[in-house]
Amino acid sequence: MNRRKKGNQILKAKAKRAKAKLSPKNNKPKYVSKADRARLESEASQDSPLRGTAINNLPALAQ
DSSP, rough: OOOOHHHHHHHHHHHHHHHHSSSSSOOOOOOHHHHHHHHHHHHHHHHHHHHHHHHHTTTHHOO
16 A cells, blocks of 8 residues: 555544544434433323313314
8 A cells, every 4th residue: 555545544534533523423312211201291191181172172173
């Protein structure tokens, strides 16, 4: 391998590592513990009767 190719290879590898470091690391959502999920579900169930009546009263959405 000649010197120019080796130098380019090293610079490309460095650039690739730098780009990977700056890019977002994960695509999955943040972890929510089981206790937090239960708390959020209980809060949602307490609020749902108010939301449900507002949606069911709209004639366009009921059809």
